[in-house]
Amino acid sequence: MTTRLCADAAEAVAGIQDGATVLVGGFGMAGMPVALIDALIRQGAEDLTIVSNNAGNGDTGLAALLAERRVRKVICSFPRQSDSYVFDALYRAGEIELEVVPQGTLAERMRAAGAGIGAFYCPTGVGTPLAEGKETRVIDGRAHVLEYPIRGDVALIGAHRADRMGNLVYRKTARNFGPVMATAATLVVAQVREVVEIGGIDPETVVTPGIYVDRVFVDQVLEDRVSQEARAC
Template structure:
């Protein structure tokens, strides 16, 4: 019998190695897998390359991982935010490297990794500073920039429900990067508020099929997250 549901967050992250590339879901606070990130802090892996749209908010989740000095490099589209002060001070002190990536490239580079694409040409950023030094090509009169996939060792995902085969559904716009990073990582770990029996998720409505998910761990539903205004 296949059972991807593991009993604890500690168990779900036991084998994360120093130097790993960790893809983390979430757009701002929505979809940020805070419990898994707390587990990663406790697990102790260091020198991580982290991929997330933002650079952490306040003191929780990715902000806490940065604060603890575990992140060597951040690949990110929008790190500038009023409450991203941990990233800002580390960045200004030269203690964390930043690769700034247009948001669509961030998503598509991970999608490409999950889909087995070796590289792709994309019009975004052509003629801008973010395309400097990159290969370009004119295709049918339009200019494109060559972009390479971003593969993850681990993906940390916040989903709503999961079953023992790893099938996932999400809640509203918290879905954001979840399905994309699940496919892009060697080991995708999903935290869910509810584990359900096989057959309980409507096959027509499964958002991430279990083939992309290696581990599912149940977490308690937190109090409504207070968001910095």
């Protein structure tokens, strides 16, 4: 299906169902699709499973979604941060489930989902609490743990630029989980800073081909905020 250019963030997140698994890109604020998360908060879907590297910071973005009690479970590598107090309180009160996954295994499990791989053996985590209850196998003398794919109903990602075909390029370390999540969900929504005409991105530099991207939303607000922050620092 062709990529749809959305007029606003509400259109970009329309149709996300209760109980959906939502992959959320970003590493810290780099690549974080803030406008799409804010739109998801307004959209109202609940009982969500969120897959992201972290579990929210401060009071905005993912933390705000958590604070509204809309998330049943978080799958992430690093929930605990200096300002992850919203998640911390919910977790300590037993009001949110947590699955901690080593960061590389988290990425690879989504890669496997997007690549049609049924499961894979991975040496990370062998002998640790995170491998408990999982099948292990010795391959070439080294122990491995069997890991299953993580597939999303939706992926919300941040990228730098899109063309009208949905081809995406990223900027610096804001790339992080975006290209992998874009392959691993049924509905993929990209928040970008600008959309260019077809042919406006050199095909040799496309990182995420448009086949993976269903909806694109231009967030001018984010761009303004980023440049303001860059100036302020």
